[in-house]
Amino acid sequence: MTRPGETQPTEESLTGLFQEEWPRLVSAGLRITGDLQAAEDVVQETLLTALDRWPLQGIPDSPGAWLMTACRNRARNAARDAGRERRALTSVQPAGAAQEPPDPDPAVIEDDQMRLIALCCHPALGTDAQIALTLRMVGGLSTEEIARGFHQPVTAIAQRIVRAKRTLRQHQAGLSDAGADLAGRLPAVLDVVYLIFNEGYLATGGQALTRGELAFEAYRLACLLTRLAPGLPEPWALLGLLSFQLSRWVTRTGPDGAILTLDAQDRARWNAGLIADGTAALGRARGHGQRGPLLLQAELAACHATAPTFEQTDWAAIVILYDELARIQDTPVVSLNRAVAVAMRDGPAAGIALLDPLTREPVLAGSHRVWAVRADLHRRAGDHARAADDYDRALHLVTNDAERRYLAAARSSLPHDQARQSGKD
Amino acid sequence: MSEFLLLAIRPPSRGEVSPAGVARDLAAAAAWQEWLRRWGLLRSFGLPDGPAGGVRACLIVRASSPAAAGQLAAGWTGVSGCPVTVTELCAATAAGQGGSR
Numbered sequence: 001m002t003r004p005g006e007t008q009p010t011e012e013s014l015t016g017l018f019q020e021e022w023p024r025l026v027s028a029g030l031r032i033t034g035d036l037q038a039a040e041d042v043v044q045e046t047l048l049t050a051l052d053r054w055p056l057q058g059i060p061d062s063p064g065a066w067l068m069t070a071c072r073n074r075a076r077n078a079a080r081d082a083g084r085e086r087r088a089l090t091s092v093q094p095a096g097a098a099q100e101p102p103d104p105d106p107a108v109i110e111d112d113q114m115r116l117i118a119l120c121c122h123p124a125l126g127t128d129a130q131i132a133l134t135l136r137m138v139g140g141l142s143t144e145e146i147a148r149g150f151h152q153p154v155t156a157i158a159q160r161i162v163r164a165k166r167t168l169r170q171h172q173a174g175l176s177d178a179g180a181d182l183a184g185r186l187p188a189v190l191d192v193v194y195l196i197f198n199e200g201y202l203a204t205g206g207q208a209l210t211r212g213e214l215a216f217e218a219y220r221l222a223c224l225l226t227r228l229a230p231g232l233p234e235p236w237a238l239l240g241l242l243s244f245q246l247s248r249w250v251t252r253t254g255p256d257g258a259i260l261t262l263d264a265q266d267r268a269r270w271n272a273g274l275i276a277d278g279t280a281a282l283g284r285a286r287g288h289g290q291r292g293p294l295l296l297q298a299e300l301a302a303c304h305a306t307a308p309t310f311e312q313t314d315w316a317a318i319v320i321l322y323d324e325l326a327r328i329q330d331t332p333v334v335s336l337n338r339a340v341a342v343a344m345r346d347g348p349a350a351g352i353a354l355l356d357p358l359t360r361e362p363v364l365a366g367s368h369r370v371w372a373v374r375a376d377l378h379r380r381a382g383d384h385a386r387a388a389d390d391y392d393r394a395l396h397l398v399t400n401d402a403e404r405r406y407l408a409a410a411r412s413s414l415p416h417d418q419a420r421q422s423g424k425d
Numbered sequence: 426m427s428e429f430l431l432l433a434i435r436p437p438s439r440g441e442v443s444p445a446g447v448a449r450d451l452a453a454a455a456a457w458q459e460w461l462r463r464w465g466l467l468r469s470f471g472l473p474d475g476p477a478g479g480v481r482a483c484l485i486v487r488a489s490s491p492a493a494a495g496q497l498a499a500g501w502t503g504v505s506g507c508p509v510t511v512t513e514l515c516a517a518t519a520a521g522q523g524g525s526r
Contacts, residue, residue, distance in 0.1 A: 011452035018444030044442040048435075051447050052481045055455040056470045142443035 009059055018047065019220065021064050022140035025071045027112035031175055032075035036119075036137065036165050038082070042074040113138075114182060114228040115175040117221075120164075121188040124171050129164040130192050136161055138224075139217050149214040150199065186229075190238050190294065193221045197242055219246055226281070233288035236281045237295040243278030244301035247271040259406040263310040275305050296325040315345040332361040336370055348381040368397035372407055384414045426487045428468060428514040429494035433481040433507040453504040461486065466497065481507055485514065 009017075025046060029039030046067055060066040120134040135141045141149070147157040200215030219242045225235035251265040282302055285295050300321050307313040322338035336358055343351025355374045364370040375390030391411035398404045461467040461484075468485040484501070488494035491513060498509040 009452070009455075011448050014448035014451055015445050018448050022444050047442050047444070047447045051451050051454065053472055054451060055458045056472065056482060140444040142441045142446060144441070145443060145445070 017063055019140055021067050023113045023116055023138045023224070024064075025067060026137050027116040027175065028068060029071055029075040030116065030119075031112055032072060033079045033082070034174060035082075036168060038078050039075065040137065042071055042078050045074055046071040111228075112175055113224070117189050117225070117228075118182050118185040119168065119173060119175060121185050121192055122168055122171065122173050123185070123188070124167050124173070125164050127192070127195070129160050129167070130188065131196060132157055132160045133164045134189075134192050134221070135196065135217065139221060141213075141217065145213065186232065186234060189225070190234055193218050193225065194238060194241075194294075196221070197245070201245055215242075215246065215249070218242060226284075233285045233290055234292060234294050237285035237292065237298045240278045240281035240285055240298035241294060241301050243274045243281060244298065244305040247274035247278065247305055253402065257402055257405075258409075259402055262304065262313075267309065270305065278302065278305060291324065293325060293329045296321055296328075300325075313344070315341055319345055332358055332363045335361075336364060336373060340373055343377050343380075348377040351377045352381065366397065368394040368399075368403070368407070371397065372403075375407075376410070379410070379414065388414055426489055427491075427494075429486050429488055429491070429497075430512040430514055431484045431486055431494070431498050431501060432510045432512070433483070433501060433505055434510070435479045435481050435507055437479075450504070450506070457500060457504045461497070481505070 022043065025043040026036075026039050029042045030036060033039050033042065049070055050063075050067060054060075054063075117134065117138050120137050121130045125133065132146055135146050135149075136143065143158045143161060144154050147154040150157070197215055197218030200213065200218060219239075222235065222239040222242050226239050229235050247270045248265060249271070251267075251269050252260060254260055278298070279302065282295075282298050285298065300318060303314055303318050303321070318341040319338065322334060322341055326334050326338060335354070339351045339354035339358065342354055352374060355370060355377065358364050358370050359374065361370075371390045371394035375387045375394060378384070378387035378390060388411060391407055391414075395404060395407050395411065398407060458467065466486050466488065468487055470485070471483045473480050473482075486494065486497050488497055491511065494511050494513070498511045501507075501509045
């Protein structure tokens, strides 16, 4: 035990401890109480007890074990109280029916965490609800933190979580059925984690390009998934993908918050440790012989992360990977990214030819991205009038302020006469 | 110097708890209580075994006056977010005595 007066743990180390223990405690509480809200309540009470005791008594030698014991005791009390209430209401509960579950071994606790994640991604919940519930129950983020991450009102997120819990209760969803359908829910779980990451990596709204808390929370969840399901390739592929993306985190914007594209980033500042982690995770994912969408996206990210310079990027390999990805996930977004790679390999005209039909895709036409990409290719092809048109469309649709500033700067850097000519069209 | 009992009562609704929030509060509380110890102001403490009328913890502290004890109570409220009551226990405790549990 860390005695009072000895070197105290830092806020950072305590945050890491509580974040790591949170899903373990929620799933342990859920196994005993059978109710997500009751489980969340006992975990909150447990942490508050630690908050009261640890500063005075010192940090226990095994803080995780201390928290688990305290949580399970509280959960048992809560379950007993709830059982007494039910018996008082019905008076038909046979004596001795409320048996306490035995203490689970560590493997069961780990399995229960995985089941908890699967429960949060129950098919009866919409994607928004799955994301909010996962961040609260697995990530331990407060409603306010989630709302801040997604630039939404706290009340909206709170209602989403309350409704999600109610839906799970109505479906009598628990750890057991989540465990039974673990493999079936894994794609939804991975999707949710990747969506959280994407929102953090490239915010859809707000002033900043990124929201670190969401991106790093998703990375933490991906790490957790690889620990809980080390034999499955997809979590490793996701971890590889996120590691490569995060390796560029600090170089994606300049000191003034302006976007720096890949060719303008200082590769010496990319995080070599994360690139090494990503390469190792990718190796684990490759070992299974299946090449799913996440693995291919991780391979694509690896091409960028391991290229010594922008000019030395292997665009031919990237096009081949996009071809492979399009065969199993033929979406407009994949086509858009493939068009960029083709433009880099064969020149802007080849990319523009692929982009033209994509501007009519309903999924893309309402987003600024396809117009921003085509504007850039027109600019590089020397067609500044068309570039100006497309920048204008992109600027009309973009919702992130950092991206808007980037597009506006690109638009204003076009040769003046031709851009103005476009304005008259 | 006199001894005072500081009693922290959990507010009826603390709101939602998150790992990061608890870690921040715990680090602040540990630092504050360490400060009390370093200056020899913390004589003793008590913690309830279970829910005890919302009591979180009580401290017996040394202070030169009720006003000084009130300042310590305000400091505890600042790091815990809990209302803290102050009760004077006895006067004229010799300086330098005790200082631990």
